[in-house]
Amino acid sequence: METKMKALLSYAPYDNRYEDVPVPTIGNGEILLKVKGCGICAGDIKAYHGGIRIWGTSEEDRYIEAPCIGGHEFYGEIVQKAADVEGFEIGDTIVSEQIIPCGICRFCREGKYWMCTRSAVFGFKQYANGGFAEYVRLDKNCLNHKIPKSFTSEQSALIEPIACGMHAIERANIQHSDVVVIAGLGAIGLSMVNITSLALPKLVIGIDVKENRLAMGKEFVVEEIMNLTDGLGCDVYVEASGSPRSVRQGMDSLKNLGRYVQMGVFAEEVTADWNVMGDGKELTIIGSHLSALTFPSVIKGIESGLIKTEGLISHKFALADWKEAFQTAEKDPNAVKIMLLP
Known part of the structure; x- marks a missing residue:
């Protein structure tokens, strides 16, 4: 196998570099994956723009370990595996969950690995280099899942983002009598509308207003939600846009005793x-982090046809054309999910 590969490294805000780097070497319990595709997450875009969630305000509170290879929405083919790896063979197409849990912290020991205190998400740590590359090393603690042979490349690349959306909907504890609003109709938001509908709630409302139009659309959106709910408001508001203004919109849209679910990632505080949460409406505020235990269900849902994927991958670019891909994700009104092909 070649000793060098092409990869997209993040050095600093606005400083991504397409470079030659060594192909990862594997140790006991590890797998070398040849990347077949990797989606661009909104978090990747916000990291490029120096979002405080990733870069912090100083070295002390910085999450990212630069330079590192970005990308956590990847899938690929096993080309090497350690002798002690069981359940997978060379040639298998697999997807790995987006976090490398430590396996020893309290959350990992309790089976809540997605809340691991090490929080090693692919693409943000040097020991967890991601899928914006030709190859990825899968640590012995990675959670890997076989992809059915019937899956298209688009379906395979969508497993990770859809799994994040499914976890958010699980956290919402949707009832049949609920009116549910999904704010932010990217690939994840559209999938959440799909998954929410499978729970047969009273009504599902999907809203999406681009950031540059949100100020104009906010009052209309709240008014329309009130009209659709006899002036009471929605039972559940799932914030999937990562827009700060959407938070206020959600608070205004919820009925008394409503449930607010934060799934989108913000670039800033x-x-x-x-007072609206407490002394006003007595809202329940719910966070949603990563994908928890949902990967098998998402794969089953896509395979059965219950979870729709058609049209969610709107554009594909070669990894070398990452600049155009990032610009399309940011500025093209027709962009849903962008996939990079190493």
């Missing part, structure tokens, strides 16, 4: 009127 967000403020809200806590």
Whole structure:
């Protein structure tokens, strides 16, 4: 096998570099994956723009370990595996969950690995280099899943983002009598509308207003939700856009005793009127982090046809054309999910 590969490394905000780097070497329990495709997450775009969630305000609170290879929405083919790896063979097409859990912290020991205190998400740590590359090393603690042979490349690349959306919907604990609003109709948001509908709630409302139009659309959106709910508001508001203004929109749209689910990632810190949450509407505020235990269900849902994937991958670019891909993800009104092909 060649000793060098092409990869997209993040050095600093606005400083991504397409470079030659060594192909990873594997040790006990590890797998070398030849990347077949990797989606661009909104978090990848925000990291490029120096979002505080990734770069922090100083070295002390910085999450990213630069330079590192980005990308956590990847899938690929096993080309090497250690002798002690069981359940997988060379040639298998697999997807790996987006976090490498430590396996020893309290959350890992309790089976809640997605909340691992090490929080090693692919693409943000040097020991967890991601899928914007020709090859990825899968650590012995990675959670890997076989992809059915019937899956298209688009379906395979969508497993990770859809799994994140499914976890958010699980956290919402949707009832049949609920009116549910999904704010932010990217690939994940559209999938959440799909998954929410399978729970047969009273009504599902999907809303999406681009950031540059959100100020104009906010009042209309809240008014329309009120009209659709006899002036009471929605039972559940799932924030999947990562827009700070969407938080206020959600608070205004929810009925008394409503449930607010935060799934989108913000580039900066967000403020809200806590009186609305407490002394006002007595809202339940719910966070949603990564994908928890949903990968097998997402794969089963896609395979059965219950989870739709058609049209969610709107554009494909060669990894070398990453600049155009990032610009398309940011600026093209027809962009849904962008996939990079090493």
